[in-house]
Every structure is written in C-alpha cells, then in structure tokens.
Amino acid sequence: MFKKGFIYIGLLAIFLFVVTGCGSAPGSKAGLIEGKVNVVTSFYPLYDFTRNIGGEYVNVINLVPAGVEPHDWSPKSRDIKNMNNAQVFVYQGAGFEGWVGDFLQTIPKDSSLKVVEASQGSDLIKTSDSKEAYDPHAWLSPLNAVKMANNIKNALIAADPAHKDAFEQNYQAYAAKLKDLDVRYRTELAKTSKKEIAVSHQAFAYMCRDYGLTQLAIMGLSPEAEPTAQDLKNMNQYIKEHQLKYIFFEELVSDKLAKTLAKDANVDTMVLNPLEGLTAEQEKAGKDYISIMDDNLKNLVKALQ
Structure with a gap:
C-alpha cells in the first residue's frame, strides 16, 4: 500500500507537468469571402x-x-x-x-x-x-x-x-x-461482451448513454481537470474489477498520464477521440466527423471484447 501511494503521487506529478506545459496556439487565419x-x-x-x-x-x-x-x-x-x-x-x-x-x-x-x-x-x-x-x-x-x-x-x-x-x-x-x-454503433456495440470503458477525459457520457456503456475517467469534463490520488486509485480498481485491457486517451492532450497509469495497471492504451478538433495529420489525411467516429467504433469494439 505504501508503494502504491508513491505511484499515485508520481502520477499526479506527471499530470501537473503536462498541464502546465501546454501552450496556446494562434487563432484562425482564414478570411471572409464576398459572395458567400x-x-x-x-x-x-x-x-x-x-x-x-x-x-x-x-x-x-x-x-x-x-x-x-x-x-x-x-x-x-x-x-x-x-x-x-x-x-x-x-x-x-x-x-x-x-x-x-x-x-x-x-x-x-x-x-x-x-x-x-x-x-x-x-x-x-x-x-x-x-x-x-x-x-x-x-x-x-x-x-x-x-x-x-x-x-x-x-x-x-x-x-x-x-x-x-x-x-x-x-x-x-x-x-x-x-x-x-x-x-x-448500435449494431456493433450490442455484440460486445464488456460494457465498461476507462478513459482519460470524461467526454463520452452521451456515447455511453446511447449505446449502453459505462465510463470511468481519470479526469473530469475538462481534459485539464486535476485528478486526485483517490481518482487514480479508483481507476486502477475499476480496471481490475472489470478486467479491462485498455485505457483510452485522446490525441489533443498529452497521453503521459494515461500511459503511466496503464503501465501500473498492466494494460495497454488506445485512442478514443472526443472530436474536439483534428490534428494537423488528420486534417491532411481528409479525416472528418464520421470517419473518426467510425475509427472510435473500431477501437471500442476491440477494447470491449
């Protein structure tokens, strides 16, 4: 238990480093067009x-x-x-x-x-x-x-x-x-044996409600909400209780905390995209709302087997 306490404190330190290291980017450079x-x-x-x-x-x-x-x-x-x-x-x-x-x-x-x-x-x-x-x-x-x-x-x-x-x-x-x-979503998720997901950001309540899933998040509704040591302990117990194989993280926020917690719980990480924005790579590849939601579905099906 003493060792576990140090692990959770260490995870909190990683989280605080990630949050304070995030900078802001400039606004949109796109302009208005006459006639449209x-x-x-x-x-x-x-x-x-x-x-x-x-x-x-x-x-x-x-x-x-x-x-x-x-x-x-x-x-x-x-x-x-x-x-x-x-x-x-x-x-x-x-x-x-x-x-x-x-x-x-x-x-x-x-x-x-x-x-x-x-x-x-x-x-x-x-x-x-x-x-x-x-x-x-x-x-x-x-x-x-x-x-x-x-x-x-x-x-x-x-x-x-x-x-x-x-x-x-x-x-x-x-x-x-x-x-x-x-x-x-309804068809594929109805077939899965598991219904619980572990996520870094509590963004998926609507998805869970619509398709009969349950989420436990490391952080709250904002991806920069600070988790407590008890939050991290609860996540570890949740993963073990439901025999989960993955912790989901998102691409626009650092995955360090999720990966460290996953290593401690002996599980892997995988992307579940809350679609709050695209990465430059996704934009270049022509990804959009529907294609990324389909990617999310594939990852959910894999995690819930």
Missing part, C-alpha cells in the same frame, strides 16, 4: 456539419486551429473581427465555450449576425454537481448531431433564403449519414 455566406464556428464538429450542409454557397471559418484543444481556448482580435463581420456564428453552448457569453454581449442590437447555439434542442445530460449545468459533449451522440446539424441548416436558410432547397437537400443527405452511423 460566411460562417464562423467555435470548434471542429460544428465546422464539419456546416461545411456539409452549406456546400458551395458557404465559406466556413473554424476558430480553433488544428491540434489545439478547445476547452480553454479563447478568441484573438482577428477572430472577433471575423465573427462580427460574418453572416452566421455557430457555437456549441451547454457551457462548452467559456468566452461566448462575453462576445454575445458585444454584438450591436442592429447586427444582422445570425447566432446559433448548436446544442439547443439536443437531449442534454445534466452533470451531478449542479441542476443548471450540462455535459457539453453532445456531439458524441450521432442523433444529437442530427439535431445540431438541423439548427445550423435553419440558420443558413435564414441568412441565404435563395439557396434554401440546396441547404435542405444537403442536410437531408448528411442527416442520413449520421443516422447510419448511429445504426453502426
């Missing part, structure tokens, strides 16, 4: 949804650059300028973007900017610590993603009524793909 509906989105999934629905009539600017974790990102002056000059601004809501409230208060009353809270109308999960707080990671439910995409579609139509039919058709086609993704 300019849409600024707060992070990657909203960018991908908008791009699919808007097609050729829309110029989409994603605020958070590739490789940057969005929870604690905040806009720079040029980002704010793009938001003010765009026709549509799309953000997640449900407490995900801490900076949005301040920005919304600066919008002039006579502004024509259409503001979309994408998560509005989604089946949100309340957090245990407050009746007024929600888990913001709603996009990790493909059926919530359908609702979010519909909110975006309605805003595009309001901004550009002349292309309503195109936006409707694009939305219907994309919504069908999202519903097919949901079917794949």
Whole structure:
C-alpha cells in the first residue's frame, strides 16, 4: 500500500507537468469571402456539419486551429473581427465555450449576425454537481448531431433564403449519414461482451448513454481537470474489477498520464477521440466527423471484447 501511494503521487506529478506545459496556439487565419455566406464556428464538429450542409454557397471559418484543444481556448482580435463581420456564428453552448457569453454581449442590437447555439434542442445530460449545468459533449451522440446539424441548416436558410432547397437537400443527405452511423454503433456495440470503458477525459457520457456503456475517467469534463490520488486509485480498481485491457486517451492532450497509469495497471492504451478538433495529420489525411467516429467504433469494439 505504501508503494502504491508513491505511484499515485508520481502520477499526479506527471499530470501537473503536462498541464502546465501546454501552450496556446494562434487563432484562425482564414478570411471572409464576398459572395458567400460566411460562417464562423467555435470548434471542429460544428465546422464539419456546416461545411456539409452549406456546400458551395458557404465559406466556413473554424476558430480553433488544428491540434489545439478547445476547452480553454479563447478568441484573438482577428477572430472577433471575423465573427462580427460574418453572416452566421455557430457555437456549441451547454457551457462548452467559456468566452461566448462575453462576445454575445458585444454584438450591436442592429447586427444582422445570425447566432446559433448548436446544442439547443439536443437531449442534454445534466452533470451531478449542479441542476443548471450540462455535459457539453453532445456531439458524441450521432442523433444529437442530427439535431445540431438541423439548427445550423435553419440558420443558413435564414441568412441565404435563395439557396434554401440546396441547404435542405444537403442536410437531408448528411442527416442520413449520421443516422447510419448511429445504426453502426448500435449494431456493433450490442455484440460486445464488456460494457465498461476507462478513459482519460470524461467526454463520452452521451456515447455511453446511447449505446449502453459505462465510463470511468481519470479526469473530469475538462481534459485539464486535476485528478486526485483517490481518482487514480479508483481507476486502477475499476480496471481490475472489470478486467479491462485498455485505457483510452485522446490525441489533443498529452497521453503521459494515461500511459503511466496503464503501465501500473498492466494494460495497454488506445485512442478514443472526443472530436474536439483534428490534428494537423488528420486534417491532411481528409479525416472528418464520421470517419473518426467510425475509427472510435473500431477501437471500442476491440477494447470491449
């Protein structure tokens, strides 16, 4: 037990080093384009949804650059300028973007900017610590993603009524793909013998709710939440109790803590992507929301055998 105490303290030291070593990256360099509906989105999934629905009539600017974790990102002056000059601004809501409230208060009353809270109308999960707080990671439910995409579609139509039919058709086609993704998840995860997952970031409550899984996370709703020694001990016990073979980590946050804990528990690590952003490599390879969600499904099926 004495030795274990040192292990957990050591893991906490690694975590603190990882968090304090994280720097911030510059904002988006993309610009507005005349003749198109300019849409600024707060992070990657909203960018991908908008791009699919808007097609050729829309110029989409994603605020958070590739490789940057969005929870604690905040806009720079040029980002704010793009938001003010765009026709549509799309953000997640449900407490995900801490900076949005301040920005919304600066919008002039006579502004024509259409503001979309994408998560509005989604089946949100309340957090245990407050009746007024929600888990913001709603996009990790493909059926919530359908609702979010519909909110975006309605805003595009309001901004550009002349292309309503195109936006409707694009939305219907994309919504069908999202519903097919949901079917794949339901079908494949129903076959697995295990239903428990160990994750570094408590981002997968919607996925767990929709598909009958249970998650235990090293960290909380923010990937930079600090775990206690008891949290790490609980994770070790959870892994042993459920005979898990993997701890899942995400690519936009250092995997050192997950790998150290995995080594202590004698298990391996594997990626489960919360889709808060793409790496530069994923962007170059043409990855998107659906392809990464399919990658997640493959890894889940492997881990839950």
